[in-house]
Amino acid sequence: MAHAHSVLDFHSFSAQALAADEVQLIESSVAQFGAPLLLLDCDVIRQQYRALNNALPNVTLHFALKPLPHPAVVRTLLEEGASFDLATSGEVDLVAQEGVPAERTIHTHPIKRDADIRDALAYGCNVFVVDNLNELAKFKAYHNEVELLVRLSFRNAEAFADLSKKFGCSPEQALTIIETAQAWNIRIKGLSFHVGSQTMHPQKYVDAIRTCKEVMEQVVARGLPALSTLDIGGGFPVSYSQQVMPIDQFCVPINEALNELPETVQVLAEPGRFIVAQSVTSVASVMGQAERDGQMWYYLDDGIYGSFSGLMFDDAQYPLVTLKQEGEYAPSVLAGPTCDSIDVIAENIMLPKLDNGDLIIGRMMGAYTSATATDFNFFKRAQTVLLNEHDQSCERMIG
Template sequence: MDQQTQQFVETFAEQSHPDVLEQFDRASLEELVAKHETPFMVLDLEEVDYQYKSLQAALPGVKLFYALKSLSHPELIKRLKSLGSYFDLATIGEVELVESLGIKGDQCIHTHPIKKDKEIKRALEFGCNRFVVDNLEELKKFIPYAGQVELIIRVSFRSQQAVVDLSRKFGCALEELPVIVELAQQNGIEVVGLSFHVGSQSLSPMMQVNAVRSSIAAMKVMNSVKWKFLDIGGSFPVSYQEDVLPIADFCAPVVEALADLPEGVEVFAEPGRFISAPSMIEVISVVGKAKRGARTWYYMDDGVYGGFSGQMFDHASYPIAPLKPFDATGEFLPSVLAGPTCDSIDVIAEDIELPELEIGDILIGKQMGAYTIASATEFNYYPKPKIVVVEDIFDPETEAL
C-alpha cells in the first residue's frame, strides 16, 4: 500500500468509526438526501459565520475583504455583509453581483492588476475607487482618472510553501516601486498603499511575515508617499487531507510583524478559501461499478468536470467519507472513484483502498466550497451540482468543525 493510499485509509477509517462524518448531523444529511437528487452541494451559513469570526479574531483590527472568486453564492455574500465583511472584486460581473445585493462601492477594493478601461469605468460608477496595479503600463491607464482613484501597488513575493503560487503572474519587484510611484506622482495619481499575495493555501505563515516586513521597510524608505493601506492578501490555509496550523497560530507571527507598521496605516486581508472551503460539502452517489483487473471502479454522479473541478484547477484533494457506517476494521479493497463523463481524465481518486460499496451508496466530499463550483463546467451536458443552503449541518452536540 503506497503512502497516499495509506493516508486515505487512515483518514477514511477515522471518519467512519465510531460514527460516520462525526462532526456532521447525520440525520440532517439523510433528510437532505431524501429531498434532493444527487449530486448536490450544501452551503452551511453557520460555518460561514464560524470561519469569518475565527479569522477576524486571529487578525484583530484587520479589515477582511472576502475574495468573491472562491465562491460567489449570493446567500454567502449576504451573510458576510451582515457580519461586517468587505469585498475583494476583480471583474465587472463581480461588481454587478455585489451591487445587486446592496453592497456599496466604498466597501470594496478592485484587486485585479490588469484591467480594461471599461472595467475601471464600471467600478468607479459603482463607487469603488481603490484599484491595484503592478506595472507602468497598467498605471498609465489611470492617467485619465487622476484625482478620482487611489492606487495600491502589488509587490511580488514568490513562495514555495504555497500550494498555488499567485506571485508568478502578478506583482512587481520591490526595486521597481520607486519608478512606478514617480510616474504616478508626475501625473497627479495618488498612490496610497502596497499589497501582496504570497499564494493560496500557504502551509506556513513565514513568507507572509517576510512580505509584511519587506513592505513596511519599503514604506519607511519611500516616505514621500502618504501611505494609507497595506493589503496582506489571502493564503490562510484550511485542512484538506493534510493538517494545517490552527488559524490563531498561523496569524500570530503575522500580527506580530504588523505591529511595526507606520502610524495610521490600515491593514486589509483578502480571505477566500478560508471562509468558503469549509462552508460547503458535496453529496454524490455511486451510479455504477465494475471490476477492472485488481481494482473495483465506482462511477459517481459528479467528478472533476463538475464539483470536483478544484482537483484540476486548485490542486486540492478533498476528504471523502461515506454517509452510512462502515466497519473501519473490515476489509479495504483496491478501488477507483470515477466521475460520470466520457473522458478518462475524469477520476476523483485513484489507487485507493475502500470498503465494498454498492450502487446507490452516498459519499460526502468535505471542504468543497472554494474553487469548486466556481470552476465547474457542464461537459457532456451534465449540469453543475445545485447548491442547497442550510443554517447548520453540524451536530450541535459536538464542537468539531
C-alpha cells in the same frame, strides 16, 4: 496534471464516521433534491470569518469572492460586517445586487480592461491595484476618481498557487511606479501583496510586511506622499488531508510584524479559501460500477469536471467518507460521470463494496469547487442547498 492527480487514503477518512444528525440531513437532502449536491452551511462561514477577524484584530477583512462567489456567502458576510475584494465586473455585479456598500470594496485585479475600471467606478468602488507602468497609464483618465495600491511580488514555491509568479513587481519597480504616478497626478494609496494560496508558514507574510515597510520608508525619503495602506492579501491555510497551524497561532508573528508599521497605516487582507473551504459538504451517488484490473471502479454523478474540479485546478485533497461503513475493504477507484478518461477522482483507495445509489461525502469542498465546475458532457453541476442562512437551522433550495 497527470491522471493520478489525487491518490487518497480513503480508509483513513472512513474512520471519521458521520454524526447521526448529519447522516439524516444528507439522506433527507438527497431524497428531496436528488444528487449530486453541495450543502453550504452559512454558520461555518460566520465561524471562519469571526475566527480570522479575532486573529487579525487590526486588519479589515475583504473577502475574496473568487473561491465561492455565491450570493448567500455575500449576504452572510455582509451581515458579519465584512468588506469585499473584487476582481471582475461580474463580481462587481454580484456585490451590487446584494446591497454591499461600495466603500466596503476594493478592486484588486492587477490587469484590467478600461471597461472593468468603468464598471467598478460606476458602482462606486474606487480603490484599484497596479503592478506596472502600462497598467498605471490606464488611470490617467480617471486620476481624479481613484486611489491605487501598488502590488509587490513575493515568490512562494511552497504555496498551492504562487500568485507572485503572474503578478507583482519588485520594490525598485514599485518606487518607479509611485514616482511616475506622482508626475501623472494619480494618487497612490499604499502597497499590496499576496504570498500565495494555502501558505503554510506565517514567516512569508512577515518578510513581505517588512519589505513593504522599507518601501514605505523609501517613498518618504524621496519626498513623495506617505503611503497610508497595506494590503497583506490572502493565502491563510486550512486543513485538508493534513493539519495546519491554528489560525490564532498562525497570525501571532503576522501581528507582530504589523505592529512595526506606523500607526497611520491601515491594514487590509483578502481571505478567500479560509472563509469558505470548510463550509461546503459534497454529496455524490454511485451511478454505476465495473471491475477493471482487479479493482472496483465506482462511477459517481459528480467528478473532475464538476465539484471536484479543484483536483485539477487547486491541487486540494478532499477528505472523503462513505455512508456505508460495513463490509470488507478493497482497493477501489472513484471516477466521475463524463466520458473523458481523465475524469477520475481518486485511485487505489480502500472502500467497502458499494451498491448503485450509495453516497460518497466530500469534506472541505467550499473553495475552488463549484466556482470552477463546468457542464461538460451536459452533466449538470451539483445543486446547492443552503443551511443556516439566517443564523438558525433552516434549509432551502436555490436555483
